[in-house]
Amino acid sequence: MTTLPLLSSNPATRTGAGVGRAVAVPRHLADLDLAGRRHAVAALGEKEFRAGQLSNHYFGRLVRDPAEMTDIPAAARDRLAAELLPRLLTPVKELSCDGGTTRKTLWRLHDGAQVESVLMGYRDRVTVCVSSQAGCGMGCPFCATGQGGLTRNLSTAEIVDQVVWFAGEAAKGMGPDCPARLSHVVFMGMGEPLANYNRVLDAVRRLITPAPEGLGLSQRHITVSTVGLVPAIERLAAEDLALTLALSLHAPDDDLRDELVPVNQRWKVAEVLESAWSYAARTGRRVSIEYALIRDVNDQPWRADLLGRLLAGKLAHVNLIPLNPTPGSRWDASPKPVEREFLRRVRAAGVAATVRDTRGREIDGACGQLAASQNGPQLPGNELSRVSGRGRKAEQ
Numbered sequence: 001m002t003t004l005p006l007l008s009s010n011p012a013t014r015t016g017a018g019v020g021r022a023v024a025v026p027r028h029l030a031d032l033d034l035a036g037r038r039h040a041v042a043a044l045g046e047k048e049f050r051a052g053q054l055s056n057h058y059f060g061r062l063v064r065d066p067a068e069m070t071d072i073p074a075a076a077r078d079r080l081a082a083e084l085l086p087r088l089l090t091p092v093k094e095l096s097c098d099g100g101t102t103r104k105t106l107w108r109l110h111d112g113a114q115v116e117s118v119l120m121g122y123r124d125r126v127t128v129c130v131s132s133q134a135g136c137g138m139g140c141p142f143c144a145t146g147q148g149g150l151t152r153n154l155s156t157a158e159i160v161d162q163v164v165w166f167a168g169e170a171a172k173g174m175g176p177d178c179p180a181r182l183s184h185v186v187f188m189g190m191g192e193p194l195a196n197y198n199r200v201l202d203a204v205r206r207l208i209t210p211a212p213e214g215l216g217l218s219q220r221h222i223t224v225s226t227v228g229l230v231p232a233i234e235r236l237a238a239e240d241l242a243l244t245l246a247l248s249l250h251a252p253d254d255d256l257r258d259e260l261v262p263v264n265q266r267w268k269v270a271e272v273l274e275s276a277w278s279y280a281a282r283t284g285r286r287v288s289i290e291y292a293l294i295r296d297v298n299d300q301p302w303r304a305d306l307l308g309r310l311l312a313g314k315l316a317h318v319n320l321i322p323l324n325p326t327p328g329s330r331w332d333a334s335p336k337p338v339e340r341e342f343l344r345r346v347r348a349a350g351v352a353a354t355v356r357d358t359r360g361r362e363i364d365g366a367c368g369q370l371a372a373s374q375n376g377p378q379l380p381g382n383e384l385s386r387v388s389g390r391g392r393k394a395e396q
């Protein structure tokens with residue numbers, strides 16, 4: 001695996017300080033492919049086919065309570081569940097709004113680290129936004145998660161379990177206007193997914209493989225976002241997957257992007273866009289360009305024009321994201337007339353662009369905001385806005 005750079009300069013965050021000593025994440029069946037699960041089951045002295053039964057309960061029936069696995073003998077089921085279905089996520093706080101069609105959960109992991117996921121129900125689909133890391137080392141100054149630094153990468157199963165949990169919730173029904181089936185996954189919660197490349201890709205494979213091995217979602221319904229780790233984008237393009245790539249651009253010029261998205265100091269706008277176009281060419285998938293509009297920072301008409309020129313003729317769609325400011329923050333959302341003018345100018349260049357919906361704001365909808373509000377206002381650098389450009393779904 002390519003070692004990707006992490007920009008956190010806070011050594012405490014890199015060692016996971018505040019969450020105790022590093023403890024291995026318990027093994028879970030979602031960490032393994034079906035062959036690996038058969039091997040693990042056999043090593044426990046059970047018949048290999050039990051791996052398929054256990055997997056079918058977890059991925060196919062969305063059941064994790066051993067008492068409901070009545071096709072497995074009671075003695076074996078408790079042991080298998082203890083060894084291969086350990087509890088990875090404990091809900092700490094659950095909030096909902098929009099009549100229950102937007103639901104956010106703050107999870108505590110086995111070592112005390114915390115991550116968030118958001119479930120969003122629409123007329124035509126149900127989307128879950130998942131975290132790939134506890135914290136984030138990318139250091140974007142306008143993001144709550146970025147201010148806390150990186151605690152650790154999530155395991156494959158910790159990522160998958162967020163999706164499977166919410167698939168179970170979606171199956172119970174989110175309301176009369178939402179399908180009762182989770183269909184879309186966006187990697188736009190806490191963390192930079194491509195900085196946890198192998199585990200994220202393993203998780204994607206579990207999500208797209210049919211039951212009992214996996215959840216059987218469509219590749220096209222999975223969006224992986226990145227701030228622009230160019231070697232990882234190139235690697236993703238070569239995976240032969242039809243995932244949607246969302247690039248968090250936030251500025252069309254290097255001067256500003258160096259500040260807003262510090263990884264730009266390593267891979268400049270031209271280089272990161274080039275890798276995005278290569279991804280689009282290789283996969284045939286339209287790249288989603290994420291742009292959080294910040295008042296008087298990146299919302300000037302000339303930047304809209306420049307963005308339009310950079311993207312014109314490319315397989316791209318711009319998501320303009322109204323910033324979700326925190327009281328006292330120096331970052332603020334662009335006024336609506338400015339937002340409208342920005343949108344108009346990007347479209348005038350022939351580029352598809354929309355303003356992302358703002359559902360979930362009252363429950364701290366952007367990534368890192370729930371953890372920030374749960375942990376109080378003492379996050380390092382938290383005089384900055386508790387806002388992320390990547391906490392909401394990509395409109396596809």
Ligand code: SF4
Nearest residue numbers: 136138140143146191
């Ligand atoms: S915006 Fe995303 S990449 Fe940047 S610090 Fe926040 S979570 Fe990390």
